[in-house]
Amino acid sequence: MARPVRAETFCDCVKFGKEKSCKCGEDDRYFDWVWDEKTKSPASQLIDDGKEVAFHLDYSCGTAAVRGNKAMAKDQYFWEVKMTSPVYGTDMMIGVGTEFIDLTKYQHKFCSLIGQDAESWGLSYTGTTQHRNQKRRYASKFGQGSIIGAHLDMWRGTLTFYKNRKPLGVAYTGLQGKVLYPMVSSTAARSGMKVITSRSFKTSLQFMCCQTLRKIVPHHMSVLDVVRLPPGLRGFLCNNISWLLQPCADGDTTSCHGNKRKRQSDSDASDDYDSCKKMKS
Numbered sequence: 001m002a003r004p005v006r007a008e009t010f011c012d013c014v015k016f017g018k019e020k021s022c023k024c025g026e027d028d029r030y031f032d033w034v035w036d037e038k039t040k041s042p043a044s045q046l047i048d049d050g051k052e053v054a055f056h057l058d059y060s061c062g063t064a065a066v067r068g069n070k071a072m073a074k075d076q077y078f079w080e081v082k083m084t085s086p087v088y089g090t091d092m093m094i095g096v097g098t099e100f101i102d103l104t105k106y107q108h109k110f111c112s113l114i115g116q117d118a119e120s121w122g123l124s125y126t127g128t129t130q131h132r133n134q135k136r137r138y139a140s141k142f143g144q145g146s147i148i149g150a151h152l153d154m155w156r157g158t159l160t161f162y163k164n165r166k167p168l169g170v171a172y173t174g175l176q177g178k179v180l181y182p183m184v185s186s187t188a189a190r191s192g193m194k195v196i197t198s199r200s201f202k203t204s205l206q207f208m209c210c211q212t213l214r215k216i217v218p219h220h221m222s223v224l225d226v227v228r229l230p231p232g233l234r235g236f237l238c239n240n241i242s243w244l245l246q247p248c249a250d251g252d253t254t255s256c257h258g259n260k261r262k263r264q265s266d267s268d269a270s271d272d273y274d275s276c277k278k279m280k281s
Contacts, residue, residue, distance in 0.1 A: 004086035005125060009145030010164045025082065025147050025165075025196055032077075032198045033070035033182070040066040041103045052084065052194040055186040060089070063106040063113045065185035067097065072200070073179045076207060077152040078243060080162075080197035081184060087125045087143040089188035094148055095122030096159060096180040103183075113185040120183065121172045123148070123161055129171050139168045147196070149243060152180065155203040167248050201240070210237065210244055219248040 009015070013022035034050035043064035045054045055064045068079075081094050090110040097120030106113055114122030115130030125142050128135045142148055142163055149162030157176035161168045184193050201207070210223070217223045223245035224238060237245065 002088045004088040005141050005143035007087070007125075007141045007143035007146055008164060009143070010082070010147045011145065014145035019084075019145060022145070025080070026194075028197050028199075031195070032200045033068040033079075034195065034198070035066045036069035036181075038069075039103060040064075041107050043107060048194070051196070052192060053184065054190075054192045056189045056191065058189070060110075060187055060189040062108040063090075063111050063185055063187045065103040065113050065183060067101070067103065068182040068195075068198070070200075071099075071179050071181060072096070072152055072154065074154050075200050075202055076155070077182075077200045078149065078197065078241075079182055079195060079199070080147050080149040080165075080243075082194045082196050083125075083142060083144050083146050083148070083192075084194050085144060085188075085190060085192040087146075087188070087191070089186070089191070092125045092184075092186045092188055092191060092193075093122045093130075094150065094182075094184045094193070095120060096150075096152060096175075097121070097183050098178060098180060101183070103185075110187045114183050121159060121175075122183075122185075123171065131172065138171055139163060149197070150182065151244070153203075154178075162243060165243060165246055167246070199240070207241065210241060214244060222247055 011022065011024035013019050013024060031051065035046050035053050037046055037050065040046065041064045043056050044066045045057060046052070047054060053066050091112040093112060093114045095114040097114060100119045112122065112124055112130055114120045116133055118132050122130045123138065124130060127137065127139045127141050129138045139161070147164050149165060151160045151162070154176065157174055158170050159172040159175060160170050213223050213227060217226050224234060224242065
């Protein structure tokens, strides 16, 4: 087996050899979606009521993949995937794609599946994004014990990734009008990933205000620690969109504002002023 990646983890369980029993960060009891048994590739096995996927149980001869069982079209979507096994090999990826992706196409070929074509947008464990088979440096590597979050904003048409619950900045724009599914793929033998959060909610003025607050509050501080809020509202935001209000990655001001990091786009995203006008109309 190739040497696994050593990267920042969400907790210390991997460091102390407790990765098999690790439940850190797995607080959610309700899931908006789980992995889809019907569309998965043959080398993928679902466990834990469809929340966890195990790839290539004995050995690997290609690329396996699975997608979520719910389409994402016009709302706000947030999900998190924990890397439950050593991370290594040609590629292990998370991302989104349309229904036209054939998840079995590369079952006998090692490749970076998500983002190979115009129908999918991916993030590799190497820290690169990929779309239309074009790769770009986006973030640092992730490995076993890392939690990778994704926020798909179908109002603005953007996809933003998170690493260990810290935002990495907007990775893709121009996704308005598409119908997408969350996806993961792996070429590595005896590898696994687990969805530990999957939520969806309507685009609202409240949510857009929280996005604006995240831009205004100093990037190294939590919005919930800075802004004085009624207990009820604070509790609601903490339970539902705390991922949006967290401090940004250390020393990275672009990850909160999302306007300096290079992004891949099919079209220009709407600016905040235009978005507000649409909400009021």
